[in-house]
Amino acid sequence: MIMLGVLNQEAAISGIDFNTLGLLAGMMVVVAITRRSGVFQYVAVWSAKKVQARPWGILLMLSVVTALFSALLDNVTTVLLIAPVTLLICNELKTSPYPFLFAEIFSSNIGGTATLIGDPPNIMIGSAVGLSFNDFLLNLAPVTPLIMLVTLAIIYVVWGRHLQASDETRHRIMQFREKEAITDVRLLKQSLLVLALVITGFVLAEHLHLEPATIAMFGAALLLLLSNLKNKAEDESENVHKTFGDVEWITIFFFIGLFIIVKGIEEAGVLRILADRVMGFTGGDISVTAMAILWVSAIASALVDNIPFVATMIPLIKSMAPGFGGAEAIMPLWWSLALGACLGGNGSLVGASANLIVAGLAERAGHRINFLKFMTLAFPMMLLTIVIASVYVYLRYLY
Amino acid sequence: MNLESILIPTRVAIPGTMVSVVFSECIRANIPGIPFCDAEGRITGRITLKNILKTSCLPEYMVELANVLGNQLSCMEDVEAKAKQLMHNPVDPYVQGPHVSLASESLPVKALALMEQNDTSYSFVVDADRYRGVITIQGLARMLASFDDTHVDL
Numbered sequence: 001m002i003m004l005g006v007l008n009q010e011a012a013i014s015g016i017d018f019n020t021l022g023l024l025a026g027m028m029v030v031v032a033i034t035r036r037s038g039v040f041q042y043v044a045v046w047s048a049k050k051v052q053a054r055p056w057g058i059l060l061m062l063s064v065v066t067a068l069f070s071a072l073l074d075n076v077t078t079v080l081l082i083a084p085v086t087l088l089i090c091n092e093l094k095t096s097p098y099p100f101l102f103a104e105i106f107s108s109n110i111g112g113t114a115t116l117i118g119d120p121p122n123i124m125i126g127s128a129v130g131l132s133f134n135d136f137l138l139n140l141a142p143v144t145p146l147i148m149l150v151t152l153a154i155i156y157v158v159w160g161r162h163l164q165a166s167d168e169t170r171h172r173i174m175q176f177r178e179k180e181a182i183t184d185v186r187l188l189k190q191s192l193l194v195l196a197l198v199i200t201g202f203v204l205a206e207h208l209h210l211e212p213a214t215i216a217m218f219g220a221a222l223l224l225l226l227s228n229l230k231n232k233a234e235d236e237s238e239n240v241h242k243t244f245g246d247v248e249w250i251t252i253f254f255f256i257g258l259f260i261i262v263k264g265i266e267e268a269g270v271l272r273i274l275a276d277r278v279m280g281f282t283g284g285d286i287s288v289t290a291m292a293i294l295w296v297s298a299i300a301s302a303l304v305d306n307i308p309f310v311a312t313m314i315p316l317i318k319s320m321a322p323g324f325g326g327a328e329a330i331m332p333l334w335w336s337l338a339l340g341a342c343l344g345g346n347g348s349l350v351g352a353s354a355n356l357i358v359a360g361l362a363e364r365a366g367h368r369i370n371f372l373k374f375m376t377l378a379f380p381m382m383l384l385t386i387v388i389a390s391v392y393v394y395l396r397y398l399y
Numbered sequence: 400m401n402l403e404s405i406l407i408p409t410r411v412a413i414p415g416t417m418v419s420v421v422f423s424e425c426i427r428a429n430i431p432g433i434p435f436c437d438a439e440g441r442i443t444g445r446i447t448l449k450n451i452l453k454t455s456c457l458p459e460y461m462v463e464l465a466n467v468l469g470n471q472l473s474c475m476e477d478v479e480a481k482a483k484q485l486m487h488n489p490v491d492p493y494v495q496g497p498h499v500s501l502a503s504e505s506l507p508v509k510a511l512a513l514m515e516q517n518d519t520s521y522s523f524v525v526d527a528d529r530y531r532g533v534i535t536i537q538g539l540a541r542m543l544a545s546f547d548d549t550h551v552d553l
Contacts, residue, residue, distance in 0.1 A: 038466065045467050084460035091458070092473050175469025183466065365458050 001264030015263025016256055019127040019213040020120075024074075024255070025247055026216025027117055030198060031073050032246035033223050034191035035081065038181035040069065044085040045178035053173035055095055055163035060152065062086060063103045067111030067148055071118045071141075072199065075108040075354035082108075083361045092172040097367050099159035101358050102374070106151050106346050106381070108354045113342035114141040116202065116212060120255075121310040121341040126212065128314045129327075129334055133202035133212065139335050143392040147343070147385045154381055187227055194223040258311050266315045275319040286324055287398040290336040291390060293317070297340025298386045302347020302379060310341050332397035339389040347382040348375045402503050402510060405538030406524055406531060411436045412446045412490050419486035421446050430533045431521055435494045442523065442530060445498040446490050454493055455485050500525045507539055 001007045007015070034040075047065050051057025062082060069078040082104055090097035112119035116126045116136040126136065152160075182188055198219035202212060224243060228236045265271055282288040293313070300309050317333050324330050345352030349359050349371050359369045410424050411434045424433055425448050432447030461468065499513050500523040510522055520536040 041464060041467060045464075084463040087458070087460040088464050091460075094473065169473070172469065172471045172473065175471050176467045177469060178467055180466040181464075361460070365460060 001260055004264075006264040006268055007260070011267065012260045012263060015266075016259045017124070017127050019211050020123050020259075021252055021255060022211075022213025023117065023123050023127065023216045024120070025252060026213060026218075026220040027074065027198075028247045029220035029243055030191075030194060030216070030223055031077050032243050033187070033227055034195060035077070036184065037188035037191050038183045039188055039191065040081040041085060041181040042178050043069075044082055045176050045181060048085070048089055049174055049176065049178065053089075053093070053165065053170035055093060055165050056156070056160045058089060058093075058173075059100050059103055059155070059160060059163065062100060063107040063148075063152060063155075066104045066107040067114075067144070070108040070111030070354075071114045072195070074117075075112045075119060075352060076357055078108050078111075079104060079354045079358050080361075083358050087361065087365045087367070089173055091365075093165040093169045095163060095165060097362060097365075098369065099155060099163065101362055101367075101369065102159075102378070103152065103155050105352075105355050105358050106155075106378075107148065109342060109345045109352055110144055110148050110151065110385070113147075113339060114144040117216075119342045119345075120307050122338050123212075124307070124310050124314060125334055125338050128318070131334065132205050134206070136338075137203075139396075140338060143339070143389060146392075147388050150384065150388060151381060154384075158377065190226040191223060194219050194226065197222070255307075258308055262311045262315060265312070271312070271316045272319055275316050275323075278316070279320060279323050284323060286329065286332060287394065289320070289324075290332045290393055290398060293333055294336035294340040294390055294393060295386060297337050298344035298347070298382065301341045301344030302351045302382060304350075306341040306345055306352065310337065313337055313341075332393055335397065336389075336393055339393065340386065343382060343385045343389060346385065347379045349378075351382075400507060400542075402501075402505060402507065402524060402534050405507075405534050405542050406503060407534070407538065408532040409433050411442070411530055414438070414489075414491055416446075416490050417486065418451060418488050418490055418493075421451070421490055422448065422486065428533065429537075430535060432498070433533070434498070434523055434530055435490070436530070440530075441528070442497060442500070442525065444494040444496055445523075446493055447495065450495055451485075451490070451493045455488075498523055502526050503531055507542060510534055511536075511539060 002009055002012050044062060044065055047061035048058045051061055062085070066078055066082050069081070083101060086100045086104060087097055090100060109119070113122070114136070116122050116131070116133045118136075122136060122140075125131065126133075198215055201208065201210065201215035201219070205212060205215060208215075224240065228239055231239060278289065278292070282292055297306075297309065297313065300306075314337075317330060317337065320333070321327050321330050324333075345355065349355050349369065359374075362369050407428050407430060409428050409430065410420070412421055413436055421433060425431065431449060432445050434442045435444040435446050437443045456474070461474075498521075499517045499519060501510060501513060503524050503526050514520060514522055514536060522534055524531040524534055
């Protein structure tokens, strides 16, 4: 954009949303340290044993655990932690992992919809519009249990009622030693303490007058400090290097590039023209516009990466505000965009990074997930979740 | 002081060599791996016990969850039959890229430095494109220990 003369360097840098980058990087550091304690694997194996290793019970528990983790961590990290446990359990139960992995893909995207930090589109929307953790919790979290329930009901009808395992194979699962997943009790306590502080910080952010990025970065710095307290100097250095090595720098730089491109498109006036077109198409009706955003976001997010889509939609929706009577009037549009972009990711294997990660792990374990087979059920199920989301948005904000 | 004294001559694997042959050679010489050569005798890669075992016996998710594994696992069923089958497989799918190598006239400290640089505990020894054998970290340790009068072979 700079080389083409659309932006100068100052304008390009001003387009970068450092709050989004700070929140992403801070949470990446917190999660990278926390996962080393083994707590997430402990919870996954514990939950499977809690239901006496019954296949449907395991599917249900792992789905709920995935949704809860996804609400607090990013989706990719969540499935990277849960999918290996699933593959191991299914191998021991001598059952196909497909229904389990399918349910986990849906759960990760549904769980991620519920909070500010659950999915990158929410982080971007929250940062651009100034929405807090509580705003997401109050506006998006209420609909996610219903969407989860409907999704699991369909999975039960399609696969769940047929899932079976012998006593012998279930006994193998009951022999798993979940406590041995906890490799460092001190680190576990420190990580859970900092994670709790960070979540509390997000909830109280408005009262503390702190941005989410500040809270995440503070949590990351605190956990880095705590986890190195009793280390020798060379171990400290190695630990810090390892932690920063776990930060997904490609994602961070992808966001930086994306923000600059969107800024360039915005400066060139393309988004203003698009916004006028959308307003003309919807007749300036907020309900029609909200539904259009919800459905277009969902379908687009099923087919292409939802992050660039949301990055483009944010300035587009912002520029519609004057036409609808101000920033407060377009709040339903933001919730429609978040619901559409996050839930739409369930529509196909390429809809979300987490889906591709699960497919990759499954393939390497000898269980290839066919793109079309997945989409045949996933796309209609995703559309059903969008129907639920549409009814929710309409009744709550537009009726 | 060079590497001749600790050199372990070994066979090499070629296309079609059975896994059982590589296992026998590595167990005999007490080394982690041997070179893989093409039809002209050039070293094009390496075959290691670790990679054969990892690729054929260990799914990725099991490594991730090593700590939680119990005492009963389905992969241990019919282990005898599976082992026999593995031994009769050709090694070709298990070939990895070329390994660190050095000349027999090199100093032991260079061997140590190369092993450290490549995070390994063995190296191939090649003189003028001719494979001579393997040196290991145990060989280097034995060489150093031999200077100590109090060293006792257990």
